[in-house]
Every structure is written in C-alpha cells, then in structure tokens.
Amino acid sequence: MLNALEVFTTVVVGLMVGVEFSVAFVMNxxxxxxxxxxxxxxxxxxGRMLGAVMPFWYIGSLVLSAVWAIAGWHHEGTGLVVTAAGLLIVSVVMSLLLLVPINNRNKTWTPENRPADWKEQLNRWERFHYVRVAVIIAAFTLLVTALV
Known part of the structure; x- marks a missing residue:
C-alpha cells in the first residue's frame, strides 16, 4: 500500500510540475x-481556468506528501519526503501571498477595464511563478529520490 501511495504522489506532483513548467516556459x-x-x-x-484547478492540485500534492511522510516514517527516504512537503508548503504560501492576489485581479480584466499597469502586474506574476516552479521542481526531485 505504501508503494502505491509513493508512486501516486510522485505522479501527481510530477504532473503538476509539468503543467506549471509549461505555463512558465511555453504558454506565457x-x-x-x-x-x-x-x-x-x-x-x-x-487565470480563470487554472485558478480553478491549481488550488486543489497544490493542496492535494501537499496532503499526499504528508500522508507519505507519516505512513513511511520509519522507512528510508522519509527525510526527503518531509523536506519535499516543506517545499510544497512554501509553494502554497507563495501562491496565497504573492500569485493569487495578482491572478484574482487579472482574471477579471478585459481590454476595456484593465489597469494601465496590467503588463507590469503580469510580469510580476511571472517572476513569482518562476520561483514557485523552481520550488516545486525541487520538491518533485526529492520525492523521486525518496521513491528510488
């Protein structure tokens, strides 16, 4: 059962990393x-589309990592999983404090009502997003390392 949880968690986090990497380096x-x-x-x-899905994905990834850490507490690699969960906490906090406020404004903008500094706000979001992508890549790398 623990093996299935480890693989499932790694896949879920890996897919999230892939989506966020694609947003940063392909879609944007x-x-x-x-x-x-x-x-x-x-x-x-x-912003509307991904803003509806990503909170569940981030929180779900964090919960799965925490469950893995608890369930495998006495197994090898638990420190890596705990560290990965810590990084996922950082990504959630970053999201809530830095990215979500910008996204919540951005998703309501139209060409008629957008603020004059809309490009600067999107550029700020992108810079924060690059850091968040690096954080979740590090978390994913730790989970993969713990898995193998």
Whole structure:
C-alpha cells in the first residue's frame, strides 16, 4: 500500500510540475506574443481556468506528501519526503501571498477595464511563478529520490 501511495504522489506532483513548467516556459511566451488585447484576454482566461484547478492540485500534492511522510516514517527516504512537503508548503504560501492576489485581479480584466499597469502586474506574476516552479521542481526531485 505504501508503494502505491509513493508512486501516486510522485505522479501527481510530477504532473503538476509539468503543467506549471509549461505555463512558465511555453504558454506565457506564446500568450505574450499575441496582440495586446488578445494577449491580455488569453492571460485572463488562463487565470480563470487554472485558478480553478491549481488550488486543489497544490493542496492535494501537499496532503499526499504528508500522508507519505507519516505512513513511511520509519522507512528510508522519509527525510526527503518531509523536506519535499516543506517545499510544497512554501509553494502554497507563495501562491496565497504573492500569485493569487495578482491572478484574482487579472482574471477579471478585459481590454476595456484593465489597469494601465496590467503588463507590469503580469510580469510580476511571472517572476513569482518562476520561483514557485523552481520550488516545486525541487520538491518533485526529492520525492523521486525518496521513491528510488
């Protein structure tokens, strides 16, 4: 049973990393290359879409990692899992304090009501997102290491 939990947790976190990596290094550059109104509308739509799913994914990944750490407390690699869970906590806190407030504003913007500094706000979100991606990649790496 513990083996199934370990594999499932690693897959869930790995998929989350893949999505967030893709947002940072594939989707955002594509959306930013669109004409201004289309770019802003696409970012807002992406914010609504992913903003509805990602909280469950982040919290679910954290819970799965915590359950793995508790269930495998006396097994090898538990320190790595605990550290990974700690990094996932950092990613959730970062999200709540830094990224979600910007995303909540962004997802309501239209070309008619967006603020003058909308590009600067999106750039700030992207910088925070790069850091968050690095944090979750580190967590994923630790989980994979603990798994093997």
């Amino acid at each position: 550059p594509i959306l930013s290359a669109l004409p201004e109104d289309s770019s802003q509308a696409a970012h807002a739509h992406g």
